[in-house]
Amino acid sequence: MKAIENWIQKTKPNFEKGGKYEKWLPIYESFETFLHVPGNVTLKGSHVRDAIDLKRALIIVIFALVPALLFGMYNVGSLYYTSIGQDYTMWCALGYGFLKVLPLIVVSYVVGLGIEFTFCYIRGHEISEGYLVSGLIIPMIVPVDIPLWELAIAVAFAVIIGKEAFGGTGMNIVNPALLARAFLFFAYPGNMSGSSVWVHSSDVATVDGFSGETILGQLNAGTPVDAIHSVGANSQLSVCDLFVGNYAGCVGETSVIAILIGAVILLYTGIASYRIMLSVFAGGFLMGLAMNAIAPEGNMVMNFPAFQHLLIGGFAFGAVFMATDPVTAAQTNVGKWIYGFLIGAFAILIRCLNPAYPEGMMLAILLMNVFAPLIDHMVVQANIKRRLKRAKVTNA
């Protein structure tokens, strides 16, 4: 520790104004704050002392993502071994999944941070840690077999168009991770949907009757509700299995339990808004009930129980980690309830009514990201009107 500090003391003057490497200051500073806490204090103006800063808030989100990520890795390995009909231990599956998911994480971070560093270098603004979270979420919301170059292009698109064009962390209007997924979905639909992408495939032949279809995919194909199954041929899924999440899907989205652990961390530390989380689930549940009520015979997605709709696909992951993104969500408290409710409702609506997209969560959140500023505007205007009225009444 002492050695690092000394080294920083020695090299710092080179990077400050007038130094040899003045232009590299943002990049240098980001590494400095990454390695140790700098002794900077505010010189003038208001002094707010708070232990939590952007970096700490984002680190907590990363901790909250870890359970879902670990389960995702285990799930990748476990489904792979099931698909080739081989016995496996837990560690074995976890190790295999780790090796499969690691390249996704590395590509996402290298491309995303590379672009972010370049922008900071050119524009001379500070590097903030915003990408650390997006960079971890992106590998968790893609199928495990996504080609790495496609992932790299999607990350580049999301970071440049979705974030840096607006001025970097905290300025964007849509969630960069979701934008990356939407880009992949529309640009390379073959690698983002269907029955063959969700479970890692290799040269080894799969067992007979194997299908790597997601639950929503199965429902869309007309599988009856009581016959949806995991990739292990004919083991039918119970509600409990839906909670555990050992079935096909994007890397991090399947296990509701692991996601709920993350949700508890986020809510306990106050990083995520409980208003948004609750109202997303409420909106989804109510819309699910409405769909159940009007569902025609034989439409499996609409007949799927409302409660279980919240457990499958990306619903829980989206509700906990993406809808609550403080930058792109509504900022006012009333606005947050409306915003969350509409996300949940639209997600189930798109799932049920739009045969083109089996998964509605991604597009529902993107849609509400776009309308969040309008919701805020309405809430603020309504507030102004109400208080004006009150002022008039007391004056009269």
Place this chain on the structure above:
Amino acid sequence: MDLLNLFVKSIFIDNMVFAFFLGMCSFIAVSKNVSTAAGLGLAVTFVLTVTVPIDYMLDKYVLQAGALTWLSDSFADVDLSFLSFIIFIAVIASFVQLVEMVVEKFAPALYSSLGIFLPLIAVNCAILGASLFMQQRGYETLGEATVFGFGSGVGWFLAIVGIAAINEKIKYSHVPPALKGVGITFIVTGLMGVAFMSFMGIKL
């Protein structure tokens, strides 16, 4: 029920801005703040709601092949549909004049903040587009034409109010100088288009 479906469809699925990218010039130019945008949106909605049914009547009783038979049977082979563009534009322009006079009289502040873009509604492609869509898709009743015009207007209103709220928010962002103004508005429009993709493919 069919009318309700058509209404929802013309707001979300066939949104004038995000599905067809019509009416872009005023959409880009008058989206600096929400109240002005809402004013223009209302004006466009009104003009659409009135002109589409009128154009529908004109199309049905004057322009289509054999439409004039109600006058005399000898007009059975008269086809005036080549006049559609000019007739539709004439109807639209006259209604825009009306709207302009009403706005100037009753909302002078809005009138001055909209400036040239209020009379320019006359050449707003979303409005001529709606009349032409009405003709091309062959809506069968006056009710359908009215609902389609109103729904398209509401969709356009929603789009411009949405982008105005976003523009108010990103006023405080460090947008690169080269992208400030119109550039970033185009990017935002694209991103909103991606979000509206969620409705593409819904069959109503």
